[in-house]
Amino acid sequence: MKAVVKKQQTVDALVESFKGATAVYLLNFQGITVDKDNALRKALAAKGVKYHAVKNTLLKRVLEALKVEGLNDSAHWRNVCDGRFRRRPAPAGSRN
Numbered sequence: 160m161k162a163v164v165k166k167q168q169t170v171d172a173l174v175e176s177f178k179g180a181t182a183v184y185l186l187n188f189q190g191i192t193v194d195k196d197n198a199l200r201k202a203l204a205a206k207g208v209k210y211h212a213v214k215n216t217l218l219k220r221v222l223e224a225l226k227v228e229g230l231n232d233s234a235h236w237r238n239v240c241d242g243r244f245r246r247r248p249a250p251a252g253s254r255n
Contacts, residue, residue, distance in 0.1 A: 177225055
């Protein structure tokens with residue numbers, strides 16, 4: 160399968176996942192150890208949070224497809240290496 164087609168399939172799948180999200184968290188996970196990453200994934204999964212490591216260029220395409228604006232202008236964008244999002248509604252009173 161050509162790389163372009165595979166990337167578009169990834170973008171399409173992420174767009175569908177993000178459509179159902181109540182919150183999206185973007186962060187840089189550079190330097191995290193495998194053990195810490197696995198522990199984080201396990202803790203997030205226990206709370207119903209999905210974790211996706213996504214290349215910046217693909218995430219930009221996803222956000223473009225969802226018509227999310229303003230993030231490309233962010234000074235922090237170049238450091239964002241990861242997208243995380245939650246499917247369950249945030250608890251009452253939370254800051255999510």
